[in-house]
Amino acid sequence: MQVPAHFEYERATSVDHALALLARWGGEARVVAGGHSLIPMMKLRLARPEALIDINDLTELSYLRLAGDELLLGAMTRHADLLASPLVGEHYPILHDAERVIADPIVRNRGTIGGSLCQADPSEDLSAAFAAIDAVAVIRGPSGARTVPVREFHTGPYETVVGPDELLTEIRVPIRPGGGSAYEKVERRVGDWAVAAAGAAIWLDGESAGGAGQPGIVRDVGIGLTAVGASHFHAAEAEASLRGAPATEENFAEAGRLAGAHCEPAADQRGPVDYKRHLASELTVRALRRAAARARGQEA
Amino acid sequence: MQVTVTVNGEEYTRDVDTRLLLVHFLRDHLGLTGTHWGCDTSNCGVCTVWLDGVPVKSCTVLAVMADGHAVRTVEGLERNGTLDPVQEGFVQCHGLQCGFCTPGMMLTARWLLDHNPDPSEEQIREAISGQSCRCTGYENIVRSVRWAAEHSTVEATK
Ligand SMILES: Cc1cc2nc3c(=O)[nH]c(=O)nc-3n(C[C@H](O)[C@H](O)[C@H](O)COP(=O)(O)OP(=O)(O)OC[C@H]3O[C@@H](n4cnc5c(N)ncnc54)[C@H](O)[C@@H]3O)c2cc1C
Numbered sequence: 001m002q003v004p005a006h007f008e009y010e011r012a013t014s015v016d017h018a019l020a021l022l023a024r025w026g027g028e029a030r031v032v033a034g035g036h037s038l039i040p041m042m043k044l045r046l047a048r049p050e051a052l053i054d055i056n057d058l059t060e061l062s063y064l065r066l067a068g069d070e071l072l073l074g075a076m077t078r079h080a081d082l083l084a085s086p087l088v089g090e091h092y093p094i095l096h097d098a099e100r101v102i103a104d105p106i107v108r109n110r111g112t113i114g115g116s117l118c119q120a121d122p123s124e125d126l127s128a129a130f131a132a133i134d135a136v137a138v139i140r141g142p143s144g145a146r147t148v149p150v151r152e153f154h155t156g157p158y159e160t161v162v163g164p165d166e167l168l169t170e171i172r173v174p175i176r177p178g179g180g181s182a183y184e185k186v187e188r189r190v191g192d193w194a195v196a197a198a199g200a201a202i203w204l205d206g207e208s209a210g211g212a213g214q215p216g217i218v219r220d221v222g223i224g225l226t227a228v229g230a231s232h233f234h235a236a237e238a239e240a241s242l243r244g245a246p247a248t249e250e251n252f253a254e255a256g257r258l259a260g261a262h263c264e265p266a267a268d269q270r271g272p273v274d275y276k277r278h279l280a281s282e283l284t285v286r287a288l289r290r291a292a293a294r295a296r297g298q299e300a
Numbered sequence: 301m302q303v304t305v306t307v308n309g310e311e312y313t314r315d316v317d318t319r320l321l322l323v324h325f326l327r328d329h330l331g332l333t334g335t336h337w338g339c340d341t342s343n344c345g346v347c348t349v350w351l352d353g354v355p356v357k358s359c360t361v362l363a364v365m366a367d368g369h370a371v372r373t374v375e376g377l378e379r380n381g382t383l384d385p386v387q388e389g390f391v392q393c394h395g396l397q398c399g400f401c402t403p404g405m406m407l408t409a410r411w412l413l414d415h416n417p418d419p420s421e422e423q424i425r426e427a428i429s430g431q432s433c434r435c436t437g438y439e440n441i442v443r444s445v446r447w448a449a450e451h452s453t454v455e456a457t458k
């Protein structure tokens with residue numbers, strides 16, 4: 001039987017209350033959201049916080065809404081809610097693609113998107129998806145709120161810029177017309193963590209997008225990778241090679257090659273380095289292809 | 301720490317260690333052993349119960365997190381001596397062999413039918429995809445849920 005070490009339990013009733021509790025515990029406490037990463041780590045004694053601050057009552061952090069040209073996602077939004085949201089599916093199908101292959105429906109009922117980003121597991125799917133679409137994290141602390149791009153949010157495996165007295169409260173995604181996005185993952189069995197995965201968002205030049213068989217010019221593109229040791233879950237070199245270039249198979253292949261070349265996978269029970277590098281390339285190409293098809297309105 | 305949890309409509313107040321998991325609270329403190337306990341790693345799903353109307357894996361929820369909340373277990377499926385159509389379906393279609401996965405399967409099935417009264421085979425398989433059965437090969441579980449869908453005269457039993 002796996003039993004966590006002793007800890008004190010506190011329940012936050014508001015964001016301010018949670019911040020006050022974190023300040024009071026001075027770095028010895030951890031917040032618990034869905035608990036689906038933290039509780040298993042506590043059961044294995046890989047984490048031994050002196051106190052847990054439960055933020056599940058903070059319904060104020062559970063929302064998905066459009067504000068101006070941004071999609072706002074509260075940190076306590078459950079995976080299941082992200083997957084069920086037509087608003088999210090309309091603007092960023094990449095998030096639905098990713099959610100469909102994160103764990104299983106029961107785990108998705110409990111795990112949160114904020115917990116996913118803060119856990120900073122090197123194989124977290126949403127980290128790559130949010131990196132691809134250049135989302136921004138809103139972090140609140142004792143001295144107010146600050147914003148950090150998701151591409152700068154993770155500082156290493158299981159490490160983020162969120163301080164011990166801070167809370168991730170929101171993820172903001174800019175909405176830009178003329179785009180398409182997709183997520184491609186290879187897993188050993190349904191519900192498992194990725195062997196490798198890639199997410200892409202692409203914006204094609206307005207005139208040629210969908211026009212008379214033209215592939216269109218890549219106005220902008222974002223590519224995220226997970227489980228392959230890509231710095232900040234981001235394939236910057238692959239992106240740079242595509243900006244301003246025609247959205248053709250050849251250019252996607254070159255971007256895939258760059259994505260595979262610039263990541264640093266580690267060999268483990270999920271596979272050797274060269275296999276993971278190959279997947280990073282191939283999945284980048286597939287994600288770009290599907291994202292572009294969606295941008296052209298050729299695929300749902 | 302003192303917690304009060306509503307389980308199957310009844311309030312239970314107990315003094316518990318903060319590190320107690322919900323699955324052990326239900327089994328060892330309340331004697332509700334219908335909720336099973338298997339992998340202990342949030343993978344197998346035999347510990348599935350409803351927390352505030354949503355299926356969760358109770359080996360990965362702390363009992364203190366359920367304080368003030370409502371839990372439904374397999375013991376709460378039957379009403380006044382009448383089996384839930386899902387339970388009846390498992391009887392009619394041989395939906396279980398050893399029975400270890402069954403409580404979790406039935407709770408997920410009830411939740412699915414409350415939200416989608418006429419699920420396709422694919423939707424049923426997707427709904428139970430976080431739960432392992434080592435006996436049936438899932439075939440008869442899917443049939444049992446379909447049976448329940450076709451024989452649901454009672455209204456949703458939230
Ligand atoms: C069986 C299983 C399979 C899984 N498979 C996958 C998978 O395929 N892909 C995948 O990406 N994930 C997978 N996961 C992880 C799942 O996505 C988790 O839900 C997620 O990693 C953590 O979310 P949580 O809300 O449960 O976080 P918690 O466990 O509550 O917290 C995780 C960490 O983040 C911190 N934290 C949480 N919320 C905040 C906040 N708002 N501000 C500051 N810090 C915070 C906590 O203190 C803790 O350190 C799996 C989990 C399980 C149990």
Ligand code: FES
Pocket residue numbers: 336337338339340341342343344345346347348357358359360
């Ligand atoms: S015992 Fe909870 S998922 Fe296996």
Ligand code: FES
Pocket residue numbers: 395396397398399400401402432433434435436
């Ligand atoms: S009936 Fe034995 S595990 Fe499902």
